[in-house]
Amino acid sequence: MDDTSDPRVEDSIPTDVLDGTETEQAAEIVVDAAIRKTISPAALGRMLVDAGRSIADENDLLTLLQQVAAIAHEAIEGADYTGITIDLGGLTYTAVHTDERTLRIDSDQYEVGDGPCLHAARTRSIVLLDSGDAMQRWPAFAAAARTEGVHSFLAAPLYTDDLTLGSFNLYGRAFHAFDSLDAEILDLLTTAVSRAIGDFARFKSAEDTAESIQRVLQTRAPIEQAKGVLMAMRGIDADEAFDVLRVQSQATNVPVRVLAVDFLDKVTGSAGEQN
Structure with missing residues (x-):
């Protein structure tokens, strides 16, 4: 597939290029929080959103998603490719990605209309499975992912009480690349940013939210x-x-x-x- 042939992925922006030490320190805090319960999702969210600063516009939201995707990619060892899917208001597209392979895998999933990332968003549940199980549930998508060398999937929904935004998606080359601790780490991260998303989308419909994020992506x-x-x-x-x-x-x-x-x-x- 040509990397820019699918409009659902061509405006995606790369994860925020943070200082390596800064990203590693944030990832260590998240891992420790998941293992030892040393920090609540609310406190972690305030840390990630500059000490609780509200998300004022789409640019702020996308910057947050870039940062959190970079942290998740660093914190979860089996994550070879990471992205964030927006799936609401009748629109589905990739907002943030780590590399071109992420975009190709996402595009294959959008083409068949189902897969781990879309399932996580639409059911508000974490999806953790290998390509064997994925082949049984979504054979067309799983076969395409295998051609990209991807054999493990971990996806967590991103949502508030009133709005489902999409999902954080991790792909691994190895079989059994992710475990329950990885799922807890990703769940903690997605929960941590939910309040910020809720503040941003409080007075917007799902369609308005999806369209406004997409417009900013086309600029950025x-x-x-x-x-x-x-x-x-x-x-x-x-x-x-x-x-x-x-x-x-x-x-x-x-x-x-x-x-x-x-x-x-x-x-x-x-x-x-x-x-």
């Missing part, structure tokens, strides 16, 4: 992609990469998104000419 996706390319090309971090775009935007009076799209077009064109 090229910016995040351009940041990633700049980081790789120049050996800089995410903040420095954004500063490069921001400074150029101010100097040329061209919106950052437009600059990002032009930059990506040039990079893609140059790579094509070299090939």
Whole structure:
């Protein structure tokens, strides 16, 4: 499958590129909380949302989802690929991902209309299974996942009392990559961000919530992609990469998104000419 051929995954943004030590420390806190019950989901949520700051808009929500996905990916050893599915208001798409393979697996799932991630969201239950069980329940999806080398699935619903947003999804290459502790860790993380999501969506319908997040994704996706390319090309971090775009935007009076799209077009064109 062409990585950009499915509109349900093409605007997904990569997990937030945090400082390695910062992500590791957050992951250690989450693991310890799941094992020793040292912190409540509410307290963890306040920590993840900058000491309890409310989610004011879609950008804040997506930043939180990026951060939590990065932490889950670090905290759960068997997670080779991680993503977040939005599934509400008649819309289904991937908001956050760690890599292109995540997007291909998600796209295969959306194509058949069912699978571990969608099942977790729609039933508000954790899904933990290997490809053998998945093959019995969702044969078309499981077969496609196997071609990507994925044999284990762990998905946890993301929801409030009034709204089901979607699911956090972890894929593993190994058989039996996830266990009950991993499920507890992921459940703790999803529970921790539920209050923030509830604050954000309190006065929105499911359809409005899904559409507004998707609109912001369409704006942010090229910016995040351009940041990633700049980081790789120049050996800089995410903040420095954004500063490069921001400074150029101010100097040329061209919106950052437009600059990002032009930059990506040039990079893609140059790579094509070299090939």
